[in-house]
Amino acid sequence: MKQTLSLITLVVDDYDKAIAHxxxxxxxxxxxxTDQGGGKRWVRxxxxxxxxxxLLLAQASSDAQRARIGDQTGGRVGFFLQTDDFWRDYHAMVARGVTFLEVPREESYATVVVFRDLYGNRWDLLQPTS
Structure with a gap:
């Protein structure tokens, strides 16, 4: 049997702003x-x-959900964007204004750098060591 992790929900404040980011x-x-009616959309x-x-971008619909925006993992890196060309993607993201929290570093397992998305969620951009 094969199983796949297909969707990860990311709570956002506004669908269109999140899509643009x-x-x-x-x-x-x-x-x-896809419009789901009642102000809800299914955005992947x-x-x-x-x-x-x-990622399933889910617009917060309550105060409890709004309180989680940008801190869904308690300040830890919660998302990992793996690439086949670290420097290409790093320089492209820098040019587009993505906020990096450190300088890129070479680890035994990968070239890696932490960045923050629009909401403050921490991500690793990484290219595994071959």
Whole structure:
């Protein structure tokens, strides 16, 4: 039996603002934006070339959900964007204004750098060591 992690929900404050950030700043593809009625939408984005796992952008609909925006992992790196060309993607993201929290570093497992998305969520951009 094969199982796949297909969606990870990311709570955001506004669908259109989130779509613009993930597609323009991070270079993700918008895979789906379906109106669900009542102000809800089913919005899926993913890194270009990704085959299985997508982010589901979910607009907060309560105070409790709004309180989680940008801190869904308690300040830890919670998302890992793996690339086949670290320096290409790093320089492209710098040019698009993505906020990096450190300088890139070479670790035994990867070339890696931590960046913050529009909401403050921490991500690793990494290219594994071959």
């Amino acid at each position: 993930y597609t323009s700043d991070l270079g993700f593809a918008l895979l789906e934006d 984005v993913a890194p270009r070339g990704s085959q299985e796992t997508c």
